[in-house]
Amino acid sequence: xxxxxxxxxxxxxxxxxxxxxxxxxxxxxxxxxxxxxxxxxxxxxxxxxxxxxxxxxxxxxxxxxxxxxxxxxxxxxxxxxxxxxxxxxxxxxxxxxxxxxxxxxxxxxxxxxxxxxxxxxxxxxxxxxxxxxxxxxxxxxxxxxxxxxxxxxxxxxxxxxxxxxxxxxxxxxxxxxxxxxxxxxxxxxxxxxxxxxxxxxxxxxxxxxxxxxxxxxxxxxxxxxxxxxxxxxxxxxxxxxxxxxxxxxxxxxxxxxxxxxxxxxxxxxxxxxxxxxxxxxxxx
Amino acid sequence: xxxxxxxxxxxxxxxxxxxxxxxxxxxxxxxxxxxxxxxxxxxxxxxxxxxxxxxxxxxxxxxxxxxxxxxxxxxxxxxxxxxxxxxxxxxxxxxxxxxxxxxxxxxxxxxxxxxxxxxxxxxxxxxxxxxxxxxxxxxxxxxxxxxxxxxxxxxxxxxxxxxxxxxxxxxxxxxxxxxxxxx
Numbered sequence: 001x002x003x004x005x006x007x008x009x010x011x012x013x014x015x016x017x018x019x020x021x022x023x024x025x026x027x028x029x030x031x032x033x034x035x036x037x038x039x040x041x042x043x044x045x046x047x048x049x050x051x052x053x054x055x056x057x058x059x060x061x062x063x064x065x066x067x068x069x070x071x072x073x074x075x076x077x078x079x080x081x082x083x084x085x086x087x088x089x090x091x092x093x094x095x096x097x098x099x100x101x102x103x104x105x106x107x108x109x110x111x112x113x114x115x116x117x118x119x120x121x122x123x124x125x126x127x128x129x130x131x132x133x134x135x136x137x138x139x140x141x142x143x144x145x146x147x148x149x150x151x152x153x154x155x156x157x158x159x160x161x162x163x164x165x166x167x168x169x170x171x172x173x174x175x176x177x178x179x180x181x182x183x184x185x186x187x188x189x190x191x192x193x194x195x196x197x198x199x200x201x202x203x204x205x206x207x208x209x210x211x212x213x214x215x216x217x218x219x220x221x222x223x224x225x226x227x228x229x230x231x232x233x234x235x236x237x238x239x240x241x242x243x244x245x246x247x248x249x250x251x252x253x254x255x256x257x258x259x260x261x262x263x264x265x266x267x268x269x270x271x272x273x274x275x276x277x278x279x280x281x282x283x284x
Numbered sequence: 285x286x287x288x289x290x291x292x293x294x295x296x297x298x299x300x301x302x303x304x305x306x307x308x309x310x311x312x313x314x315x316x317x318x319x320x321x322x323x324x325x326x327x328x329x330x331x332x333x334x335x336x337x338x339x340x341x342x343x344x345x346x347x348x349x350x351x352x353x354x355x356x357x358x359x360x361x362x363x364x365x366x367x368x369x370x371x372x373x374x375x376x377x378x379x380x381x382x383x384x385x386x387x388x389x390x391x392x393x394x395x396x397x398x399x400x401x402x403x404x405x406x407x408x409x410x411x412x413x414x415x416x417x418x419x420x421x422x423x424x425x426x427x428x429x430x431x432x433x434x435x436x437x438x439x440x441x442x443x444x445x446x447x448x449x450x451x452x453x454x455x456x457x458x459x460x461x462x463x464x465x466x467x
Contacts, residue, residue, distance in 0.1 A: 014372075017368055017420040020423040021423055024361070024423040025361060058360070060359050083427075086427040087426045091427070
């Protein structure tokens with residue numbers, strides 16, 4: 001009695017394996033899919049970029065280097081190539097590359113690309129659409145708005161500046177295309193702003209929305225300026241960019257400050273992954 | 285008798301243990317060869333041993349690739365299939381040996397041990413069948429969701445193999461006593 005059951009079970013197990021294997025194979029990606037990135041970054045001679053990409057669940061290779069606009073970026077091989085998230089058939093991986101930019105390479109202006117050449121640890125390569133990538137020359141800091149600190153993580157993030165002399169803020173822009181800008185909410189707060197817009201509280205979620213702020217606005221020496229920002233959780237990509245604040249000081253000198261704007265490491269649900277894959281398939 | 289069971293014991297130990305120095309120093313095919321030799325010696329008295337010998341000899345050749353790499357750690361679907369395949373083969377070898385042990389113990393009339401053996405056989409086989417069934421579904425479940433569960437399962441399987449080896453030693457002890465005349 002036991003004998004027949006034993007062999008029948010082995011047969012069923014084999015069939016289950018074959019069915020599962022064929023199903024899993026049908027879900028496999030032909031090549032990794034990089035998420036939608038919006039990177040606008042001032043870089044120095046050595047700087048870092050982070051990319052996120054989806055692979056098949058059984059892919060244990062990692063990025064070894066990237067190339068774009070004459071610049072190479074190498075992955076510093078110190079951490080494990082474990083994915084940051086796993087899904088039934090896919091995995092989300094992170095690649096942090098160290099760029100080597102020749103000293104005056106960016107003096108003629110920023111370099112942009114919407115794709116990068118990627119080489120993986122097993123030798124295979126691909127041209128990966130990555131969204132919007134722009135790098136430009138790192139400007140020495142202008143301390144008209146002096147950075148005092150900030151905090152991030154969680155829902156809202158905050159950058160804090162002290163105004164070093166009386167200024168008039170004339171322009172505030174996000175270094176992002178509309179495609180990405182719609183996922184960001186920016187609020188500004190400071191004593192002058194609070195007075196102008198009847199804001200009673202301070203704290204991360206407070207302030208006047210950027211869209212509602214009428215420019216130009218005057219800020220006074222010694223004021224604390226808070227730039228609060230958050231990202232829509234529906235963002236399934238990665239943003240590393242800045243909010244550009246420009247204006248003129250009381251003494252007539254123009255100034256520009258780039259305030260960091262960055263999203264957290266992407267956290268995806270399985271539906272998000274499937275949606276990304278479907279969109280990428282359709283785009284082809 | 286004692287020698288034959290000893291061969292089964294050492295053979296299976298060689299199959300289980302993997303010491304990697306570029307190649308598996310205790311190669312699986314060698315283990316199956318030792319088991320097959322043990323089966324051959326028991327063939328005359330116990331017909332089950334012949335089936336065991338045949339299948340184990342086949343496993344010598346089937347398990348050849350395991351000398352060169354750890355097939356259970358590979359990511360390609362074909363290697364994963366092979367990995368499951370040889371694990372099933374290993375289970376079948378144990379199934380035949382357990383059947384053989386049942387006949388041997390019957391001959392030596394130890395009915396208490398017979399009961400224990402029957403129970404252990406059931407537990408061993410069922411746990412392995414469940415493990416294999418669970419493995420087939422890991423192909424379509426996120427790693428984070430099954431890793432913990434399957435790791436525990438693998439640990440259980442390991443314990444089962446140790447119990448099997450202990451069982452072999454005990455049968456060897458019983459087989460050194462006098463045989464019981466059966467009508």
